[in-house]
Amino acid sequence: MATTQRPSVDETGDSALTATILRPLGRPSWRWMATLAAAAVGLAWFAQAWVFQLRYGLIVTNLADWGYVGGIPWGFYVGSFIWWVGIAHGGIIVSAAVRLFGMDTFAPVARIAELLTLAGLANAGLYIVIHLGRPDRVVSSILPNLPQTIQTSPLAWDVVVITLYFVLTATYLTLTLRHDLHRLAGRLPRAFTPLYRLLLAGHRPGEQAKAERMAWWLALGLIVLAPFFLHGGVIPWLFALLPGQPGWFGPVQGPQFLAAALASALGAVTLLAYVLRRVYRWEELIDDRVFRGLSRWVGLFALLFLWLQLQKVVTGSAMAPLSIETAVDAVVATPLYWVALAMLAVTVAHVGVQMLAPQRFSVGRTVAVAVLPLVAILIEKTLFVVEGLMYPVFDLYEGVPGSYTPSWVELSSLVGALSIMVLFFLVAVKVVPLIELKEAES
Amino acid sequence: MTSEHRDDPPNLVGSDAWAREVLADSEHDTGLGLAVARDAQRVVAGEMTEEEFRRRHHGAYLEAFGVDARPSLDDGLAPPDPERSRAEASPADRGPRDIAEPPRPQDTDAGDDGGPGEPATVPRRAVLGAVGGAAIGALFFGEMFRRNASAGEPPAQGDAASARGDGTARAAGGGVAPPGKQLPVQFGMVIDLERCDGCLDCVQACSDENGLSEGVLWPYVLSYQEPQDVDPRFLVRMCQHCTKAPCVMVCPTGARHRRLADGLVLTDYDVCIGCRYCQVACPYGANVFQWSHPAVYGGSFQGDGRDSRGVKVAGDPPMGVMGKCTFCPIRQEDPERRGTASCVDACAMGALHIGDLNDPESAPNRYLAQRREEAGGNLPTFRLLEGLGTEPNIIYIGQPPSAQAELIDGPFDYEDWDLTEDRRAVLEGPEPWFRRLAREG
Ligand code: SF4
Ligand code: SF4
Numbered sequence: 001m002a003t004t005q006r007p008s009v010d011e012t013g014d015s016a017l018t019a020t021i022l023r024p025l026g027r028p029s030w031r032w033m034a035t036l037a038a039a040a041v042g043l044a045w046f047a048q049a050w051v052f053q054l055r056y057g058l059i060v061t062n063l064a065d066w067g068y069v070g071g072i073p074w075g076f077y078v079g080s081f082i083w084w085v086g087i088a089h090g091g092i093i094v095s096a097a098v099r100l101f102g103m104d105t106f107a108p109v110a111r112i113a114e115l116l117t118l119a120g121l122a123n124a125g126l127y128i129v130i131h132l133g134r135p136d137r138v139v140s141s142i143l144p145n146l147p148q149t150i151q152t153s154p155l156a157w158d159v160v161v162i163t164l165y166f167v168l169t170a171t172y173l174t175l176t177l178r179h180d181l182h183r184l185a186g187r188l189p190r191a192f193t194p195l196y197r198l199l200l201a202g203h204r205p206g207e208q209a210k211a212e213r214m215a216w217w218l219a220l221g222l223i224v225l226a227p228f229f230l231h232g233g234v235i236p237w238l239f240a241l242l243p244g245q246p247g248w249f250g251p252v253q254g255p256q257f258l259a260a261a262l263a264s265a266l267g268a269v270t271l272l273a274y275v276l277r278r279v280y281r282w283e284e285l286i287d288d289r290v291f292r293g294l295s296r297w298v299g300l301f302a303l304l305f306l307w308l309q310l311q312k313v314v315t316g317s318a319m320a321p322l323s324i325e326t327a328v329d330a331v332v333a334t335p336l337y338w339v340a341l342a343m344l345a346v347t348v349a350h351v352g353v354q355m356l357a358p359q360r361f362s363v364g365r366t367v368a369v370a371v372l373p374l375v376a377i378l379i380e381k382t383l384f385v386v387e388g389l390m391y392p393v394f395d396l397y398e399g400v401p402g403s404y405t406p407s408w409v410e411l412s413s414l415v416g417a418l419s420i421m422v423l424f425f426l427v428a429v430k431v432v433p434l435i436e437l438k439e440a441e442s
Numbered sequence: 443m444t445s446e447h448r449d450d451p452p453n454l455v456g457s458d459a460w461a462r463e464v465l466a467d468s469e470h471d472t473g474l475g476l477a478v479a480r481d482a483q484r485v486v487a488g489e490m491t492e493e494e495f496r497r498r499h500h501g502a503y504l505e506a507f508g509v510d511a512r513p514s515l516d517d518g519l520a521p522p523d524p525e526r527s528r529a530e531a532s533p534a535d536r537g538p539r540d541i542a543e544p545p546r547p548q549d550t551d552a553g554d555d556g557g558p559g560e561p562a563t564v565p566r567r568a569v570l571g572a573v574g575g576a577a578i579g580a581l582f583f584g585e586m587f588r589r590n591a592s593a594g595e596p597p598a599q600g601d602a603a604s605a606r607g608d609g610t611a612r613a614a615g616g617g618v619a620p621p622g623k624q625l626p627v628q629f630g631m632v633i634d635l636e637r638c639d640g641c642l643d644c645v646q647a648c649s650d651e652n653g654l655s656e657g658v659l660w661p662y663v664l665s666y667q668e669p670q671d672v673d674p675r676f677l678v679r680m681c682q683h684c685t686k687a688p689c690v691m692v693c694p695t696g697a698r699h700r701r702l703a704d705g706l707v708l709t710d711y712d713v714c715i716g717c718r719y720c721q722v723a724c725p726y727g728a729n730v731f732q733w734s735h736p737a738v739y740g741g742s743f744q745g746d747g748r749d750s751r752g753v754k755v756a757g758d759p760p761m762g763v764m765g766k767c768t769f770c771p772i773r774q775e776d777p778e779r780r781g782t783a784s785c786v787d788a789c790a791m792g793a794l795h796i797g798d799l800n801d802p803e804s805a806p807n808r809y810l811a812q813r814r815e816e817a818g819g820n821l822p823t824f825r826l827l828e829g830l831g832t833e834p835n836i837i838y839i840g841q842p843p844s845a846q847a848e849l850i851d852g853p854f855d856y857e858d859w860d861l862t863e864d865r866r867a868v869l870e871g872p873e874p875w876f877r878r879l880a881r882e883g
Contacts, residue, residue: 060872069657133763137714155694155719242692
């Protein structure tokens with residue numbers, strides 16, 4: 001990655017940039033400690049909420065049966081699940097694209113995107129478990145039956161795909177990390193030596209070229225599989241393959257989910273990169289061009305998402321079959337839906353303005369605008385789940401459409417998942433270099 | 443129901459009481475289970491042959507359960523004869539039958555089982571229990587358990603095993619049919635909406651028989667009005683026991699399944715993880731979840747709830763597990779009570795008829811024929827949301843509700859029957875500590 005000034009290389013062969021990359025690995029600052037404490041409190045709050053739910057059952061949520069009382073059996077948990085999977089899938093696509101298409105501008109944030117993917121997938125998995133009535137059976141009931149259920153159950157596909165992507169991402173990350181860890185031997189915190197040994201198991205000095213090639217193929221695999229097995233496929237199919245919810249139906253769901261995933265993941269990468277840059281004074285490593293570039297892509301995917309929403313609304317509310325029309329009309333009549341779309345529209349508009357007047361660029365504003373899709377998509381995805389269930393084909397029941405607002409227990413899960421994300425990065429930043437060494441060496 | 447009552451559930455996750463309940467539920471011999479598990483691992487690792495594995499545990503099974511019904515020991519591990527099962531499965535081979543005769547699966551099982559009539563309930567359950575206990579310690583070897591347990595199935599049910607792989611020790615452990623498959627026996631109902639007067643007797647009877655928690659209504663009677671009508675009309679909605687059931691297809695655990703013997707769509711209460719995908723996938727809204735401890739919310743089911751396969755499928759489900767109308771699956775296996783259901787028995791108008799829809803002589807088919815005759819061959823019938831392709835197995839006599847139909851208050855109130863119609867009103871969890879603190883101080 002290009003920087004304005006190339007620092008000189010010292011006698012040991014390490015550039016000053018390497019030292020910059022290693023900056024976070026030292027003793028924790030009070031700010032780090034304070035953030036850790038805040039995240040721990042958030043996690044503890046979530047933990048007590050979850051214990052409450054385990055103890056009394058899902059009655060502590062505001063979910064209910066849809067058959068005769070107009071309840072919604074899936075709600076915020078499933079919406080959040082989609083959101084986290086989207087962030088994770090988008091994250092790995094960003095990182096793979098950097099390698100595959102030589103998008104060097106984004107190379108400094110590639111590892112951040114990979115780490116985001118790991119934590120995002122972990123949170124998605126967590127949401128599946130929180131959502132269950134019997135989390136104690138998750139292994140014993142799903143695993144032994146997988147050979148049968150995988151044939152027809154989209155939820156079984158999801159479980160497999162999330163596991164697969166976790167493994168692929170972890171492998172990918174390890175491959176690129178080994179080189180760095182090897183190069184930095186002796187300069188890394190001693191406390192984690194056993195971990196480094198583990199990650200470097202079987203490392204040979206000449207393996208770099210081979211590892212690069214493997215990473216390239218992995219990246220190719222991830223990109224090729226994305227439309228089918230990531231947000232473009234099995235996740236929307238979880239909904240679109242069902243017979244009773246016209247609001248979930250339609251071939252537009254796949255592209256629409258994928259656009260949402262990429263917009264939210266890029267938003268999350270932007271936010272993380274910005275925070276890390278500020279805290280560790282990484283201006284020379286993650287320069288403004290990274291943010292300019294990221295914001296353009298966020299804008300593009302937000303635009304794509306808006307365009308696909310337009311398709312859905314226009315085709316659904318003109319002369320569509322009655323049930324589809326009812327579902328789409330309901331979506332259109334929801335103010336929150338328009339709030340979400342407006343947030344995305346602001347992001348798109350901001351990119352437009354920035355292209356017309358590049359001299360008025362501001363990193364802070366760019367980041368603020370890039371975060372909007374992140375929030376908008378969580379809202380839209382939860383609405384998607386809830387409204388799909390509120391307007392089923394069979395709508396004679398009392399209380400159809402029903403009503404739903406997440407309970408405090410459900411909302412606490414967001415606090416928990418965000419805390420997990422923060423904790424994950426707090427630890428990662430102290431253990432591994434968050435920016436590939438190659439960047440500094442190039 | 444008072445709120446202190448709710449604050450104090452009888453068994454809590456993580457507590458001893460909870461663990462005891464879980465263990466008591468499975469009624470297994472843990473020691474034997476673990477031994478089986480260990481040896482199962484050896485078989486997987488190739489250190490022991492399957493033959494040897496069976497021989498070794500035969501004695502223990504006999505001692506623990508009095509009998510080892512695994513056919514491998516008696517019939518030299520003869521695989522089920524596919525030709526024969528197919529022939530038996532062909533509806534064309536079957537003559538007219540009376541609904542009062544013994545359950546058909548046993549007809550086909552008898553030859554291989556060595557004895558007519560009684561299904562091998564005890565050993566089946568026991569084997570399941572032992573395997574279940576082992577699974578706690580050795581989940582990873584689930585595949586092996588599955589094979590072992592399905593070896594205990596009477597070979598006539600091998601059809602299911604071939605259709606769904608080997609089946610698991612529980613839901614898929616034989617006796618399971620894949621969704622969409624036409625079965626020789628397919629239970630269903632004929633519901634005469636022209637007779638129904640919306641009295642809710644069926645709802646009440648079902649609630650009593652199954653000990654359902656407060657507000658859980660498996661059959662549900664919708665009273666509605668068509669724009670051109672003065673009088674209300676009724677739609678008795680319960681699980682349609684669809685042949686091509688979306689709920690079965692989407693279930694990630696195989697807990698929701700079709701019983702091979704009669705095509706009933708059931709939930710294995712021991713396997714369900716409560717993901718509610720079936721509830722979301724069912725276009726009829728027939729599923730009712732167990733949001734909390736049933737005992738705290740008026741659930742009073744006392745029975746064992748296991749059918750002849752040893753699968754727990756009947757009654758109010760435990761916490762966190764999905765429930766729905768079951769068509770009284772234990773009755774359908776009992777020669778005395780086959781072709782009855784609590785709701786059917788309770789309907790004074792004679793609007794409900796349950797039986798094998800493939801059998802022209804079954805109660806629903808005879809009723810339908812009689813009504814057709816009365817109507818001069820011009821009887822309106824429909825299946826609910828037939829266009830969705832779920833192949834529901836309830837045939838309604840009457841007109842389906844139109845798109846303009848409006849829900850109205852029926853002539854009878856759920857409250858009059860001591861039933862709760864609005865379950866959301868009782869779906870109120872306990873007060874969290876911080877609210878209590880705020881209130882108290
Ligand atoms: S009515 Fe619903 S729950 Fe019953 S079998 Fe059909 S899809 Fe499944
Ligand atoms: S709730 Fe239970 S029965 Fe329904 S799909 Fe999930 S695991 Fe299967």
